[in-house]
Amino acid sequence: MKSLIENRFGLLALVLVALGALYGVAYGTRPAAQADTPPRPVRAPMESVTAVCPAAGGSTLSVVTPPAGQTRDQGEGGGGAVVAPLQQPADAAQDATKPNTGKQAKAKKAAGEPVSLQRTGVLWQQAMTAGTGAVSVAASGPMAAGLEGSQTARLESGSQRGLASTRCVEPGADAWFVGPGPAAATMTLYVANADEAPADIQIMIYSGEGLVLNDRGSGLVLKPGENRTVNLRDLAPSPLVMAVQVSTSGGRVAAAVKAVLGKGKGVDWLPVAAPPAKQVVVPGIPGTAGLRELYVTAPGGQDTVVQVKAVLKDGSYALKNKETVEVPAGSTTTFDLSTGIGGQPAALLLTSDIPIVAGLKITGTGMSQDVAFTAGAPSIDLGTVVADNRVERGVSSRLVLSAPFSGATVKVQLLPKQGTPPDPVEVKVPAARTKEINLKAPPGGDGRFAVFVQPEPGSGPVYGGRAIVEDLRSGQMITTQPFAPATIWALVPPTADSPSVVLP
């Protein structure tokens, strides 16, 4: 020991040993690299949902909430859905004090009394009397999880001959529509404010020539409970094709656009298109014959070239000579795909280097034509509900399911108006394929039913739509509706109480 201390190298050796030991300790205690697993959001059922059916008069209103699944454990006893005409709080107060005075009161009476719904898994339908304006469907509690409404009008003659259906839409801050312009059809914008705060709305129109600027003022303010129609010809008379963006700078708006192409040319609602994105899937194109016209809008300030791929029954590929569409900055372009995808169930996969919005016009066959519209839609990761499906003599409802990226299995369940629903059916969609299913009405009903589609766990993104086709001697009537994600589940993100959020 003494020699160690007195040795010139003794201390050095000691220190080196100590350092070696420290190195060993540090090395040994170093934790293994763990994969950075971000915390996953948790699914939780929706607790309240509001939807607005833009113009229910003369249509059949369908409302359904899919049955509570096995995972529905926290459904509360209370709540329910209320279907009632949208009215301003002031009018409601007026109603109470001065009943049966004037025209307005008559209109109210015509609109009908609020209907309360309590049962999930059962389709509710009612034909609304003409003159009914916007109808709000509000639900809380168990009825909220997956509440879906739609309105379908069917006229066999007149300028509005055809099937016209639309979903009842949830109010939001932003809505996109792509379709023909006021020069080609009578385009009417329906806006409604179902909230307690006023909504300040701006309407932007992207025509074939670019963004339409007008001096009439494209903004309007909706009081709580107010609904209005705007003839888009007043804002932009000339476009043949257009995209409409309805956005709010305050409050929320439920917007819908109806296109009336004229006598013998058809009528339908434009579905809400997915907001601008670099990759857009336009799903739900049925396998009927007829014209297919793609609309693409590039709202940014940059020209772009959009790659078009069709996802068909036999695979996903670019169409010959129709590989790309050029879209000038801020404008809308059409592109005829009738020879490419006509007659086959399909979805379109559009990619671009800047965000785009896309939609598609489907024209039925026959002497008197009818049109239907579909548009870019998100995938239905958490399932989707289609409220109104009809299978009757000469009327068929089809689901068009596409899995453009990887294979998927979906569970399809029919929900009749009464009686026990049949067992769900599993449908496999291979990767990069589209599959069309002809729905069969559940036995015992009147052929009206709702459909609840749920991807099985492990499936890739599934896109789709539903088409109702009615073959009449005067010509095929058609309406389509791309799948919208059901409002069954909300993803509750993990949260962290962290003062660091004040830092960028």
Added chain:
Amino acid sequence: MHSVTAIVVAHDGARWLQETLTAVRRQSRPLDLIVGVDNGSRDGSGQMLAEALGSGNVLNLSRSAGFGDAVHEVLRRLPPAQPRQAGGAEWVWLLHDDCAPDAHALEALLWAADLNPDAAILGPKLCDWLDRRVLLEIGVTVSRSGIRDTGLEPREYDQGQHDGDGFLDVLSVSTAGMLIRREVWDELSGLDPELPLFRDDLDLCWRARAAGHRVLNVTAAVAWHAEASTRRRRRISASNDHPRRLDRRNALLVIMANLPFLALMRSIVRNIVGSAFRTVLFLVAKQPANALDEIAALGSVLGKPGRLRRARKRRRKDRKSGYAAVARLLTPSGATLRRLADMVQGFIAGAGPVDSAGRHHASAGASDEEDGEELLSDSGLVQRMFTSPGVLLCAALLAVALAAERSLLFGGLLGGGSLVPVTGGASDLWRLYTENHHVTGLGSDTWTPPYVAILAAVSTLFLGKTWLAVSVLLLGCVPLAGFSAYTATKKMIPYVPARIWLAATYALLPVATGAVAAGRLGTAVVFALLPVYAALATRIVAGSRRAAWGFGLLLTVGTAFVPLLYVLVAVLGGLAAVSFAGVRRGVGVALAIGLGTPVLLLFPWLAQLVTDPGRILLESGLHDVALSDPRLGAESILLLSPGGPGMPPVWVTGGLIAVALTALLLRRHQMVVAIGWGVMVFGVLVAIVVGRVTVDGVAAWPGVPLAFAATGLLVAAAHPARRIAEFAAKGGLRRLGGLLIVVVAFATPLAAAGLWIKGGADGPLQRGVRDPMPVLAAVGTGKGQATLVLRSDHGVVGYTLLRGRAPLIGESDLPASPDASSRLGAAVAGLASGRGGSYARVLLADGVQFVTVPRPVDPGLSRTLDSEPTLERVSLSANGGLWRMVQPAAVRPPAAGDSTHRLWLWAQATILVVVLILASPGARSAEGEDEYVEVPVEEPRGRRRAGGDRVPV
């Protein structure tokens, strides 16, 4: 012909009396009568008087009689005064028992009296009893504040420089050796019996002056005076008070009794202000007895207006008319300010505020002007600054820091990493520290972390600008650390080049650059303080009490920012206690003071911290996963690199390790090197433990333990550095080796500086951080309402509540109650999921009026908020979104106060002041007593009494 009666008053003065009596009897001008008065002496003075003068000439009075009483008594018994004759008068010569006149003193006095017939009072030049060349008095004047002024330098030698024509016109002379005309004495009623001791002479002479007589100091006459009473060479029996208090009280009384009314009013004001100031200075200098005397004297004068009125009544005659003659002899008013300045300067220099000019014993503590190579140089300030290696080093480090922090110097708010954007001022921080219920976030009743108070104090120094204080502390961390390392190691490492190297290497350690990059204010402060701890610790193990208080205070500061520091210091302190406590006296107590002070000062907060031990490993500010590396490599830790942002490559410190290893080979200084390496090994071990611990999902950052380790290593490496110079002198291979070591050593700081400048200092810390509180929300929120900030990051929604403004530093360290925060968490999750429901109502109940999503806005989150019916969008752009609740939010009532909180704050402030006083430099020598050598001849030592008010130094 004059007739002179000498009156010798004795009181316990046997030590001096013999010599005094001899001197009186040996006068060249013989005295007509010598009368002795014994004021109840117990040491045989009375007997001595009787032996010398004959018992018939000695008067025995009671012990409590004063000097004035004694003279009055004698004169009462003498035959009444004769009317003044031509060429002669009746004189009375007053003598103390400790005042020996020169043989020709009386002769000279009478000579002066003959030359100046209007002179009524004459006094000799007084010199020191022991060192007979030292001048004590050539007349005394007084300032309007009652401070006695002799006009002499302390310990001034008499070389005839003040002698003039043999006599001087003065305001007053001492009663020791005072020659006064009997008729004047009677006219003025002599010495005031209200003033048994001290300033009675001044009073008498003032009255004489006011009555139109002259007072002369005859420099041709000399007397040696021991000043036994004021120097407390003997106990005073005439009064129970301490002589110092008595002196001060009488001074005030004399001034106030003799000044005309208007001047009196001014004097009262200036004395109150002046006394308060002096009291504070005495307190700060740890002379509480002096402070008490000062304030008690003033109180006793002003508190007894009756006595003052009586005294003024007696002096009414001639007071106003004669004031002009007195006023020109008073100390000019400028002198008071100068003396005050001297006092403050003296205090700063460590001498203590002993205003020597006013003391009887004019002896300033001979401050030993040792150490400080900077001070010894007598060249100009500029030259000194530009040639001092320390200043040059700091300038270089400052330049390096400014170059590296170029992007952090100007612009908007400073924030990022651990630092919340710095908003608010010192007053906001003080309020945050002192309030007992914090309204921030969900509200919190916990103790505010004490570093808020420290930061508030520093901000106050920076004129209330917190941003400036934080910028200096954080961004200036490198030069500050360099400066403190350079100055703190002065005693440890006298070799300047080694000290320069040590300071530069220390300041540029990866810990420093990491602390700056991550905005770790706590580490930055501790990093700059660490060398000071080391320096003070060396003095503590030497047993210094004052260093221990200072250490305790600084450790409190460091612990408030980084609690882990206390653990490290406590472990080392324990080891030191084991090794040194037995060796040196007082080490144990000093260590206990050093380690106990932080516990006392930080008590409730520390107790709160101990209940959640994980937080001890974290430091002040925000804790973010990205700021530390839980998988820090073993080589990083051993190379003193704590991980996280702002790290240079690990090899940068290689040179330092290599040099320190080389130091192990030297045979000399092995003890210091071994201790240094011991600290290094200890620090690295703690760093490994700390670095592997995860607290609340955040890995702790081992910066402070590694700075600790580096300090040890640097001392080990730099201490034997003088050997290199020896190597160089030897030449040959050794010279080459020395050169190599120098190159390797200096490679570390140079490479660190270069890499730091090249890479820039900004990491997560940046300038121009946006104020997290949107202006619209700040305007729109009422009192008690809040804004919820949501930020989606990798799928996790982080949130915090702001109450009307951006959070202050320290507010992030206030935990809310678990109930409230889990309720808020659930509500935020519900809101961010967009599932509807009543979550928004929960938020409303918590006062949330606005919801904001700062940049970058997650589109999913903004869509969800847009779809929430209870929210109304105010704005949304790439810079962030803001939503308002449609309904007005609940305003919560403020919580009730808590008195214990306030009590503790007062207690804490008191303890802090006491510790500050104990830690601050005090008087090196309390009184002149110690230097006063005892009478060399006849008296044995041993009668010395220890001063009651001495302060242990």
